[in-house]
Amino acid sequence: MIAFELVKHRYLEYKxxxxxYGSTFAKVMIYLGGAMFAGYLLLFGFLTPKMFEGLFxxxxxxxxxxxxxxxxxxxxxxxxFMYQKTPSSNxxxxxxxxxxxxxxxxxxxxxxxxxxxxxxxLFFIVPFAFMxxxxxxxxxxxxxxxxxxxxxxxxxNLLYIIFRILVNRAVACILLPxxxxxxxxGALFAxxxxxxxVFITIGDAMAANAWLVLLASLVVLVAVWMLAxxxxxxxxxxxxxxxxxxxxxxxxxxxxxxxxxxxxxAYMKLEMKMVVRNKNCRSQFIMxxxxxxxxxxxxxxxxxxxxxxxxxxxxxxxxxxxxIMLSGVMxxxxxxxxxxxxxxxxxLTLLRAKYYLHCLFALLPMLFVIPLMVDGQQTFGRCFAxxxxxxxxxxxxxxxxxxxxxxxxxLNDTVNVKSSNTTGIASVITMVALFVPSFILTLLAxxxxxxxxxxxxxxxxxxxxxxxxxxxxxxxxxxxxxxxANLDGYRATR
Amino acid sequence: MVEITNLTKxxxxxxxxxxxxxxxxxxxxxxxxxxxxxxxTTLFRLMFDLLKRxxxxxxxxxxxxxxxxxxxxxxxxxxxxxxLIDYLGPEEFFYFIGKTYGMGKDEVxxxxxxxHRFMNGEIxxxxxxxxxxxxxxxxxxGIVAAMLHSPRLLVxxxxxxxxxxxxxxxxxxxxxxxxxxxxxxxxxxxxxxxHTIDVCSRILLLEKGYIIKDIPAQDADSRRQLEEYFExxxxxxx
Numbered sequence: 087m088i089a090f091e092l093v094k095h096r097y098l099e100y101k102x103x104x105x106x107y108g109s110t111f112a113k114v115m116i117y118l119g120g121a122m123f124a125g126y127l128l129l130f131g132f133l134t135p136k137m138f139e140g141l142f143x144x145x146x147x148x149x150x151x152x153x154x155x156x157x158x159x160x161x162x163x164x165x166x167f168m169y170q171k172t173p174s175s176n177x178x179x180x181x182x183x184x185x186x187x188x189x190x191x192x193x194x195x196x197x198x199x200x201x202x203x204x205x206x207x208l209f210f211i212v213p214f215a216f217m218x219x220x221x222x223x224x225x226x227x228x229x230x231x232x233x234x235x236x237x238x239x240x241x242x243n244l245l246y247i248i249f250r251i252l253v254n255r256a257v258a259c260i261l262l263p264x265x266x267x268x269x270x271x272g273a274l275f276a277x278x279x280x281x282x283x284v285f286i287t288i289g290d291a292m293a294a295n296a297w298l299v300l301l302a303s304l305v306v307l308v309a310v311w312m313l314a315x316x317x318x319x320x321x322x323x324x325x326x327x328x329x330x331x332x333x334x335x336x337x338x339x340x341x342x343x344x345x346x347x348x349x350x351x352a353y354m355k356l357e358m359k360m361v362v363r364n365k366n367c368r369s370q371f372i373m374x375x376x377x378x379x380x381x382x383x384x385x386x387x388x389x390x391x392x393x394x395x396x397x398x399x400x401x402x403x404x405x406x407x408x409x410i411m412l413s414g415v416m417x418x419x420x421x422x423x424x425x426x427x428x429x430x431x432x433x434l435t436l437l438r439a440k441y442y443l444h445c446l447f448a449l450l451p452m453l454f455v456i457p458l459m460v461d462g463q464q465t466f467g468r469c470f471a472x473x474x475x476x477x478x479x480x481x482x483x484x485x486x487x488x489x490x491x492x493x494x495x496x497l498n499d500t501v502n503v504k505s506s507n508t509t510g511i512a513s514v515i516t517m518v519a520l521f522v523p524s525f526i527l528t529l530l531a532x533x534x535x536x537x538x539x540x541x542x543x544x545x546x547x548x549x550x551x552x553x554x555x556x557x558x559x560x561x562x563x564x565x566x567x568x569x570x571a572n573l574d575g576y577r578a579t580r
Numbered sequence: 581m582v583e584i585t586n587l588t589k590x591x592x593x594x595x596x597x598x599x600x601x602x603x604x605x606x607x608x609x610x611x612x613x614x615x616x617x618x619x620x621t622t623l624f625r626l627m628f629d630l631l632k633r634x635x636x637x638x639x640x641x642x643x644x645x646x647x648x649x650x651x652x653x654x655x656x657x658x659x660x661x662x663x664l665i666d667y668l669g670p671e672e673f674f675y676f677i678g679k680t681y682g683m684g685k686d687e688v689x690x691x692x693x694x695x696h697r698f699m700n701g702e703i704x705x706x707x708x709x710x711x712x713x714x715x716x717x718x719x720x721x722g723i724v725a726a727m728l729h730s731p732r733l734l735v736x737x738x739x740x741x742x743x744x745x746x747x748x749x750x751x752x753x754x755x756x757x758x759x760x761x762x763x764x765x766x767x768x769x770x771x772x773x774x775h776t777i778d779v780c781s782r783i784l785l786l787e788k789g790y791i792i793k794d795i796p797a798q799d800a801d802s803r804r805q806l807e808e809y810f811e812x813x814x815x816x817x818x
Contacts, residue, residue, distance in 0.1 A: 338669055338707060352679040356665065363667040363709065424662040428628055429680040430652040497667060498711075570632035580662065 088185055089193065096197045119517075120202070124209045131213035145286065147218040148231070152289015153282055156274065159242050160267035162207075166246040167263075170203065191318055195311070199243050204236070211235045219293045230296030237303040244307070244314045251321050254365070257372035325499050353432075353439030360418060364497035367411075367418060374407030375450065381406070382454045385463060397531060398524035400464065404451045404476040405523060408444045412484045413516045415440065416565075420494030420576035427569075434562040437488060441554060445477045468536070471544035475523065478550025482557050484519040487512055489564045492575030581606045581733055581765040582627065587636035589622055589789075597622050597789040599636070604767065606732075609759045611780035611797065612769040613806065618786040620769040621659060624737055628657055640733060653681065656731030658722035658739075666711035670703045670721050673710060674728060681729035688728065695724050698750045715742040723751065727758065734758070734766045740775050748772075752779045773806050785809060 138147035151158075180190055211232050219228040245263075252259035273281045291299045341358045344351035361367045381403045385396070419426060419436070426432045452473055458464040490511045530539040550557075565572070582604040589597040597619040604610055612620050625631035627638050629645040637644050640651040657663070665673055678688035692704065702717055703724075710721060719742045727734060739755070740748045756779055759766045770776045776783060777797050785793035785806065793809070795802045806812075 338672075340672070349679060352676055356668075356676060359667060359672070422662055422665045424630055424659065425665055427630060428652060428655065428657050428663070429677075430649045432680060573630060577662075 089189060092180070092185075092190070092193050093197075096193070120206065124206050127206065127210035128213065131210040132217070135214060135217040146221075146290075146293070147214070148293045149286045149289045151214070152287070152292060153274075153285045155238070155285060155288065156267065156270045159238065160271060162239065162242050163246055163249070163263060163267065166203075166243070167250070170198075170201070170243075170246060170250075187319075191315060191322065195244075195247060195314060195318060198247055199240055201243070204239050204243055207236065207239050208232070219296070223293055223296065227293060227296040230300045231292050234292050234296065234300045234303050237300065237307050241303070241307050241310050244310045247314045248310075248317050251317050253373070254369055255321065257369050257376070260373065260376050347442075349435055350439050350442065353436045354443050357436075357439050357443050360497070361411075364418070366495065366497055366499075370411050370414070371407070374410040377406040377410070378403050378451050378454050382458065385458055386461065388463070394524065394528045397527035398521075400468075400472060401524040401527055402520070403455060404448065404469075404472045405480045405519065407447055407450065408476060408481055409484050409516060409519045411447075412440070412444060412481065413487060413512060413519075414495050415485060415488045415491060416572075417491045417493055417495035418497055420492075421497060421580065423494075423573065423576050427573075433565060434559065437485065437558050437562055437565075438554075441481060441485065441558060444481060445551075448473055448476050448481075465536075465540075467540045468543075471540040471547065474547025474551065475543040476547070478547030478552075478554075480519050480523055482550050482554070483522075484515060485558075485561055487515050488561050489568060490515070492568075492572040494576045494579040581608070581641065582767075583637075583639040583642075584627075585637050585639075587623075587626060587638060588634045589619075589626060589631065590634050595789055597626065599623070599789075599791055602784075602791060604765055606765055607759065607763045608765050608767075609755070609779065609781045610765075610767045611776035611783045612767065612786060613771070613773065613776055613783060614769075614786035615810075617788070619789040620786055621737055622789075623786070624657070624659055624735055624767075624769070627735065628655065653729075654732045655735070656726035656729065656733070657735045658726040659735075659737040661718060661722075663722050663725070664710050664718060666718075667709055669707065669709055670713075671705075673721065674725060677725045677728055683729060691728055691730070692724070695727075695754070698747065698754060699724065700747070716744060716747065719743060720747065727754075730762060730764070732762075732764050734764055736766075736768045738770055739768050740770055740772050748775060755779055773803070773810065773812070777803055777806070 134151075135147040138145070138150040142150055215228040215231045215235075216225070219231045245266075249259065249263045252262060270281075274285070288299075339362070341355045344354040344358065347354060361371050381399050385399055385403070416423075426436060452469060455464055455469050459466055459469065527539070527543070530542055534542070582602070584599050584602040586601075587597060587599045588595060596617075612623070614620055622631065626633050627640075627645065629638075633646075639645075641654065643651050645651060665676070668676065674688050674692060675685055678685070678691075683691070692699075699720055703713070703720060706713075710718060713721070719739070723736060723739055726736060734755075736755075739751055743751060752775055755766055755768065758764060768776070768780070780797045783793070783795050783797050783802060783806070784791050785795070793805065795805060
């Protein structure tokens, strides 16, 4: 059966991805992280019914689940944006074969939807349903309740596919999920008397008329599937035809400002052009800026009270852009790595250029946080110390990926690409770069005065910046040691 | 210029290249021919340390290519599209490549002038990025970039591919002239026997990773030997 063969190809594509080979440590870390997440969900599954009963005695726990359903789905889509791969596949080789295009695209979407992550929510909903729904409606209704919840998660997955593809095509589309989830959640808080009963009724129906609601949710699932299919199909068509499209540009910016920095400047120019002229790099840059803006707004609204959350958010403001962009370091270069490798010390110069340019980009958050400084929420000293810390500690961490990334990332195609798996050590290093600084900041805040914390951060940053020549050389030497394996990976994924 | 000793490469248990000894002298113009899978591109990748060898050595000007990078300044190579940075315009790409060899813009412009006829007005000043150009023009850009810094060793993999007949003739003239005037060593691979025999002074025939013939191209018998090997008869042209 051809469908089985195609599914097998998708599996082989994943299994034979060079990034996945030989990174047992990273695989173990990812599975461990997944197990911890499942553990937390299981705990919440058992705890929330009692908690809801205690906090909202007038309602059943499934009413409250209905009420907060949209917040849960919003959190789910946020997690997907951070970790789930973009639905993508190299469908070109199949396109002219006598295989139905509909079948191809449906399998592509199925490959994204059949994800262990979707099943992980069962750890929460199964205990929750059996502790609450069975009280009045029996085990069969609890089963239907669980299925309905899982269908909602699948619908959310399909919405993610739509949003993700649209965002990859035009970054402004990031506003779509923000408006979609934000408006409902906002209405839930702003017009609680009107909106809240609607969702409570949904929660009630999920338990009382479980099979009927399940049927209705399946209809919605089919409708959203068709919508997602339309978006994937249109994008695929556009990407396949773009090869024939030849553009002539009216003007081309040369970034000659960087000429004054000699050879490193030439590579800084190259990096700048890569960011600006390629859709995927440009999207990452804009996404990074949007993330900074979002977190600055959250800080400005003063909704975080815990030291850890405040530390996390302010660290994220400074490191988000660099981490997002540098997590794919050398993957874009995989497209033209041979060109660089036959030139003397070009990889070291490229790494230097990348580092210096991203240190320049790191100045952007300083502009974004000006309102927070004016408001008195953050001091200039703390922000400047965080800037130094980002350049001197976070960037060296994430730049380690230059050694381990061995998969070519397409510069412009978003859907019609060989593979978009981000697996292995890349995820681990990115997580360390994102979360460890906030842990450090929280720990320091526990033991020292704010001024001392600022000084420690600044000194750590200065030390990292001061020794950049040494650690960049170290990364370069390790890159050279793994050169052949990485080159094989780049070629295999071009 | 190039000394290869006991060079082997295995993909799994399959030996794809096994060269006991090969010396290419300064000023040689060598053509590498062989069927698909003979090991031509693999040999080029091994020569420039883009692939891990299983044994042996490749010396360029006496230095092993895995030991340092000094040899890179003396070499120019174009194998495939991965040697092009396709989001740059052609001029930007040439200036960038020039800069990596310490060449200023004026120097690059002067050098590009010598390729004016070869580029045929389709490359410079078009305000297109390389990615938006035809395969033939991409091939031309790759060749020009490899020759930009006047390397002492020039290696081109399938330089006639994608080129129109006039450009194929022009590149033959360019390679011949470059070799004759600068004394540079030139190594090309090609499936086009006529072009290879026309342009090269020495031809190496590769089969399944082994060099099975090393023949002077000027030898009247060389064409017959190669045609015999590739089973080319008059019948093919009827």
